[in-house]
Every structure is written in structure tokens, then in C-alpha cells.
Amino acid sequence: MTANWNAQWREQMLPTLADHTWDLIVIGGGISGAGIVREAARRGWRCLLLEHRDFAWGTSSRSSKMIHGGLRYIAKGQWRLTRDSVRERQRLLDEAPGLVEPMSFMMPHYRGGFPGPRVMGGLLSVYDALAGRRNHGFHDAQQLRFLAPGLKENGLLGGSCFVDALTDDARLVMRVLREARADGAVIVSGVRVTQLLREGGRVSGVQIEDGEGGATLQLRSSVLAVATGAWAERLRPADAAKQLRPLRGSHLLLPGWRLPVAQAFTFLHQRDRRPVFVFPWEGATVVGTTDLDHREDLDHSARISSEELDYLLAACQQQFPGAEIGADDVLSTWSGVRPVVGSAAGAQQDKPSNETREHVLWQEPGCVTLAGGKLTTFRPQAIEVLKACAEMLGCSFFDDGAPVFAAVSPLTIPGLSTSQWRRVAGRHGRDLPRLAQLLGELGLETVGASDTLWAELAFACEAEMILHLDDLLLRRTRLGLLLPRGGEDYLPAIRTLCQPRLAWDDERWHAETQRYRSLWLRDHSLPEITP
Template identity: 85%
Template sequence: MSQDWNAAWRQQTLPTLADETWDLIVIGGGISGAGILREAARRGWRCLLLEQRDFAWGTSSRSSKMVHGGLRYIAKGQWRLTRDSVRERQRLLDEAPGLVEPMSFMMPHYRGGFPGPRVLGGLLSVYDALAGRRSHRFHDAQQLRYLAPGVKESDLLGGTSFVDALTDDARLVMRVLSEARADGAVVVNGVRVEHLLRENGRVCGVQIEDCEAGATLQLRCCMLAVATGAWAERLRPTEAPRQLRPLRGSHLLLPGWRLPVAQAFTFLHERDRRPVFVFPWEGATVVGTTDLDHREDLDHSASISGEELDYLLAACTQQFPGAEVTANDVLSTWSGVRPVVGSAAGNLQDQPSNETREHVLWQEPGCVTLAGGKLTTFRPQAIEVLKACADMLERPFVDDAAPVFAAVPALAIAELSNQQWRRLAGRHGRNLLRLAQLIKNIGHETVGATYTLWAELAFACEAEMVLHLDDLLLRRTRLGLLLPHGGEDYFTAIRQICQPRLGWSDAYWQQEIQRYRALWQRHHGLPDATP
């Protein structure tokens, strides 16, 4: 695996991609595509991943950050989905500590409310049985007031706690891609697939355009896997039925001190009885999510609407009335589009929340498309895709359930706490040794009040394929979400560390700053209609 995975490497590598016929080309650099690539690479397949914008640019950096089994899927009878999810959740907790971490969830109960303690306790008993361990417990009203100061107390009966997990979704994608690259995979961003190549009724490759330089190439492959999420239908034959229903989920990020919570709270919104979450993440507090049909152009980043902002602020007022959270308290927002497969062939009369989160495979000779699915189950979804590819190639294929992540080297630097090292090991995996050297050279200081080290910015610029400033501040790190105004007050210090490592001229740096400001204001600030 090349140590310098950056723009210079990309410029040298792109023209050589047409020199061979790939066993597998994967289109899409989110968690689904990364998972497929990782499983193919470790089996010795010569494989290439192409991402049009940036890794995790779409849904995989804008999720609710939860690695969970999906408690509500039990009530819908989706047993297999829940079973696979809780098993993969435990696998990720075991394999990627520091990146995927357990989190206590609490659902408060109120007199006359649904679900009550007995109903929820029954569902959680099934949930625990599928996971193979008991994790839920009921707390009476007095205990809950102690565990959750500020929670709405009127008619409070108590609360039920259970355990799921949280992650940094964009870093999860980068860690999986790192594992694939270590096994020989080639990974490139900023490359658009213009169309598929077909010979004798079979997909045999792709025509691509370098979005940075404009050059085009034709690449050949034995198999193609399409994992482009909400965009999955774009490369399908024109006669194929349209089945995807893009659903938008939006979130608010508040300073941790403004709405301090020590665990995740889940409750039903008074307006539509949908589940809403308030939980701690990266030292801040997340409020989410909505679930609406996304009718805007998928080529543009999704943005929170004024209606969604009001909905999430109302959720804060409902559950934490004394906090008096307003729009002025919001640090940032994000919105993602879920790639949900519609249950009624485009029937939008059904409520979005009623749609299944099951995935499907669409197949044609030489090509397998993954549609739908969940972040938590990216590994078994990848196995299904590769099994379908192997069947077309008449190759043997077995799911050996090998670890997704390699063991992380044991290191220690005196200035960093064990918790800091756990976090860095989870996010950077195999690259921890190189990051450790940067920490020794640059120091162990964090950026503002965040958990992110300045050395992590330096490492991302040197070896994590940063092409634009938003790649660095919104996905390699989450500083654009966690710092006020997208990090505006830190631009000078960021420039000192990052510009030389990125090789950007002064003019290009200013161009990127202007681009980032406009992007942040439109897609991560408050809606324009909000004063």
C-alpha cells in the first residue's frame, strides 16, 4: 500500500488504470462500496474503486452515526435484518474499538404513552435474544431524574435503557478503504463514470471522466459492482423499473454544554409519533432525525429545510423543556439521503418511515447493483454482492467470516491518554505508526475544544487523498461540523499546517476557502428562511 495516497499519487495513477483488465470495478465510495472492495481485495481479486466526488460524500458521512440492530424493525417483522444487524454491531464493537463504541440508550415512559415499559421490555427481550446478551433495564421515575436531569417530568413513569453503538461514519469508510488498499486494491476519488461499456449483451467496463482535469478513459473489467446509494438507478438500463425512494434525514448539532446528555435518548415525537434521538457525539449533542421524501436534485448536497429545523427544535422542547433550545444554539446541521427501496414501486402515499430498510441486488450480465441496506450490515451486504459476482464468473466463493479490520499496533505516547489512543487507533488503524510520528513532530494539541489533533489534519493532507477543503474539514475530520461557523476562526492555523502538505498555491487556497464557505452555509448552516 502506497504511503503517499494523495493528489500527486492520483495524478500519476489515473492514466495507468486502463493498462489492465480488472477482476472487479466498484463504483461508489460510501460504506457499501468500501465493504465490497475490502472483501474482494482480501480474496486476491484485482480490484478498483471509483468515487465521483469524495469518499463518504453522500449518505455515509451524513447518517445518524448509529451502529444498531434497529429495534423498530422487530415490530415490523423484519427478523433477519435485526438479527444480522445485532451480530454485525457486535463484530464492529469487537474489531474496531475507538471507532465503534457502545452507547446506552434510554427511552422515557409517560402515563398513557406508548410504548409502555412492558411492551418495550418485551421487544427488548427479543432484541437481546437475537444479540445473545441481555442489556435492557427499567429505571423508575426517581432513578431516571438522577440519570437524566432536565428530562420532561410531567406524568413520568420511568425509563428503559438498552445498549447499542455509535461511530464516526466517515472515518469508518476511510478505515475500511485503508484495509482494502493494504490488500492491493486501488482507490480513486474525483472520477465520474459516464456510462457502462457493453459487449455481446454483457457489461465489460466503464468510461470515466477525471472531474479534476477533464480527461476521459475507458476501463475494462470482468465484473462491475455498483454501490452508489441513492444514485444506484442512474447506471441501470433505461428499461429497468425505477424502485428507489430517496428519503432525507436531517440533524442538528448543538454544543455539548447547551444540551448536556450522558447517554442517548430516544422518544416518539408528539407531532407524528416517529422516533427521535438526542445523543452525545464528539463532545457535542446531536438531535435527529427526520424522514421525508427528498425531491431535490440528487447531484446537489441535501440541506435541512425550515420545516425540519422546527421539527427537531420542537423535539428538544418536548423532551428537555427547561433547556429552551433555539435555532441560535445550533452549531451546524447535516442532511443525508437514504437509499431506500420503495415497497410499492414508487407509491409515495405510504409514510416514509414505513418503508423497509432491507437491501436488494439488481443483476445483469457482468454487473451487480446493490440498492438499499444499512450502514451496520455493510459486511454481509458486500458478501452477497461478491457471491453474485463470483457466480457469474463461475468462481468458488465462501464467506469465511474473516475480520474486516487488521489488528492495530500497540503504541503509547506519554502526552496522550489511553482514551485518546483508543480513539486514534479506531479511526486510523494501520496508519497509527505514521500518525504517531506526526504527533511527535507537531505536538499533541487538539483543535479548539474538539477531540481532533492538529496532527490528524496533517496526516489527512499527506496520505488520505484530500482534493478539496471540504474533504478535509467535513469527512477526514469533522471540524467543519464541530467548530463554530464551520471552523472560520481556525482557517489561518489550518492553512499553516495544511497548505504546504497539499501543495496548493495561495490563489488555489483562497479559491478553496471561498468554495468551502459557500458550501458550508448552504448545506451545513441554518435554512435561509431562519432569521
């Protein structure tokens, strides 16, 4: 594995891609594509992954950050999805501590409300049975006032408590990709697949365009896997039926001090009875999510609407009335588009929240497309895709249950607290020794009030394929979300550290900062509020 996975490596690698016939080309650098290429590379397949923009650019950096079983899927009868999800949740907790962390969830109950404590307790018993462990309980109103000061008290009966998990979704993608590279996969961003090549009634490769330099190439592969999420229908045959229903979920990020919560809270919004979450993440507080049809151009980043902002602020007022949260309190926003496979009449009749989150495979000779799916179940989804690919190749493929992540070797980093070590080990895995070297050179200072170390910025610039400034500030780190105004006050210091490592001249740095500011204002600030 090349140590410096960066723009210079990319420039040297791109012209050589056409020199090979790949066993597998994966299109899409989100969690689904990452999972597929990781499982294939581990088995010795010659793999290439191509990402149009940046890794985790789409849904996989804009999710609700939850690794969970989907409690509400039980009520919809989606037993297999819930079972697979809770099993994968536990696998990720075991394999990636510090990146995937357990989180206590609390659902308060009020007089006359549904579901009440008994119904919720029954659902949680089923949830725990599918997971194979008991992880729930009940706190009465007096206990809950102590555990959750500021919670709405009028009619409060108590709260049901259960355990799920949270992650940094973009960092999860990066760590899976790093594991694939360690097993020999070639992984490139900034490359657009313009068309599939078909010969003799079979997909035989792809035509690509370099999004940075403009060069075009034709690449050959034995089989192709398309994992482009909400964009999955774009490379299908022209006569294929349209089945995807893109659904937008938007979120608010508040300073942790403004709405301090020690655990996640889930409750039903009084407007539409949809579940809403308020939870701690990266030292801040997340409020989300919405669930509505996304009818805008998928080539542009999804953004929160003024109606969604009002909906989420109303949720804060409903459950934490004393906090008096308003638009001025919001640090940043993000919106992601869920790649949901719609029901037959879904686009016309069903509410978005009624659609299944199950995935499906679309196949044609030489190509398997994954549609739908969940962050939590990326590994079994990848196994299913590769089984279908293997059948096309005339070979067998099975789930051997091997770990997704290599074990992190114990390493002493002087000065790091136990919690800091756990955090960096979870995010960087096998790259921890190089990060430790940078910590020795740059020190242990964090960027502002965030938990992000300056050394992590340096490492990302050297070895995590940064093509643009937003790659660094919105996905390799989350500073653009966590710091006021997208981190504007820290840009001079970031420039001093990062510009030499990125080999950008002053003109390029100026262009990138202007691009980043414009992008942040458009996609992560408050929407224009309608009167």
C-alpha cells in the same frame, strides 16, 4: 500499499488504469462500496474502486452515526435484518474499539404513553435474544431524574435502557478503504463513471472522466459492482423500472454544554409518533432525525429545510423543556439521503418510515447493483454482492468470517491519555505509526474544543486523498461541523499547517476557502426560516 495516498499519487495513477483488465471495478466510495472492495481485495481479486466526488461524500458521512440493530424493525417483522444488524454491531464493537463505541440508550415512559414499560421490555428481550446477550434494564422515575436531569417530568414513569453503538461514519469508511488498499486495491476519488461499456450483451467495463483534469478513459473489468446508494439507478438500463425512493434525514448539532446528555435518548415525536434521538457525539449533542421524501436534485447536497428545523427544535422542547433550545443554539446541520427501495405503492401511499430498510440486488450480465441497505450491515451486504459477482465469473465465494479490520499493534505514544489512544487507534488503525511520528513533530494539541489533533489534519493532507478543503474539514475530520461557523476562526492556522502539505499555491488556497465557505453556508448552516 503506497504510503502517500494523495493528489500527487492520484495524478500518476490515473493514466495507468486503462493498462489493466480488472477482476472487479466497484463504483461508489461510500460504506457499501468500501465493504465490497475490502472483501474482494482480501481474497486476492485485482480491484479498482471509483468515487465520483469524495469518499463518504453522500449518505455515508451524513447518517445518524448509529451502529444499531434497528429495534423498530422487530415490530415490522424484519427479523433477519435485525438479527444481522445486531451481530454486525457486536463484530464492529469487537474489531474497531475507539471508532465504534457502545452507547447507552434510554427511552422514557409517560403515563398513558405507548409503548409502555412492559411492551418495551418485551421488544428489548427479543432484541437481546437476537444479539445473544442481555443488554437492557428499567429505571424508575426517581432514578431517571438522577440519571437525566432536565428530562420532562410530567407524568414520568421511568425509562427503559438498552445498548447500541455510535461511530464516526466517514472515518469508518476511510478505515475500511485503508484495509482494502493494504490488500492491493486501487482506490481513486474525483472520477465520474459516464457510462457502462457493453459488449455482446454483457457489461465489460466503464468509461470514466477525471473530475479534476477532464481526461476520459475506458476501463475493462471481468465484473462490475455498482454501490452508489441513492444514485444507484443512474447506470441501469434505460428500460429498467424505477424502484428507489430517496428519503431525507436531517440533523442538528448543538454545543455539548447547551444540552448536556451522558447517554442517548429516544422518544416518539408528539407530532407524528416517529422516533427521535438526542445523543452525545464528538463532544457535542446531536438531535435527529427526520424522515421524508427527498424530491430535490440528487446532484446537489441535501440540506435541512425550515420545516425540519422546526420539527427538531420542537423535539428538544418536548423532551427537555427547561433547556429552551432555539435556532441560535445550533452549531451546524447535516442532511443525508437514504437509498430506500420503495414498496410497490410506496411513493404514493406509504409513509416514509413504513418503508423497509432491506437491500436488494439488481443484476445484468457482468454487473451487480446493490440498492438499499444499512450502515451497520455493510459487510454481509458486500458478501452477498460478491457471491453474485463470483457466479458471473464461474467461481465460488463464501463468507469466511474473517475480520474486516487488521488488529492494531500496541504502540506507546508519550503524552496521549488512554481515551485519546483508543480514539486515534480506532480511526487510524494500521496507520497509527505514521500518526505517532507526526504527533512527535507537532505535539498533542487539539483543534479548539474538539478532540481532533492537529497531527490528524497533517496526516490527512499527506495520506488520505484530500482533493478539496471540504474533504479535510467535513469528512477526514469533522471540524466543519463541530467548530463554530464551520471552523472559520481556525482557517489561518489550518492554512499554515496544511497548505504546504497539500502543495497548493496561494491562489488555490484562496479558491478552496471560498468554495468551502459557500458550501458550508449552503449545506450545513441554518436554513432560511420562513415566517
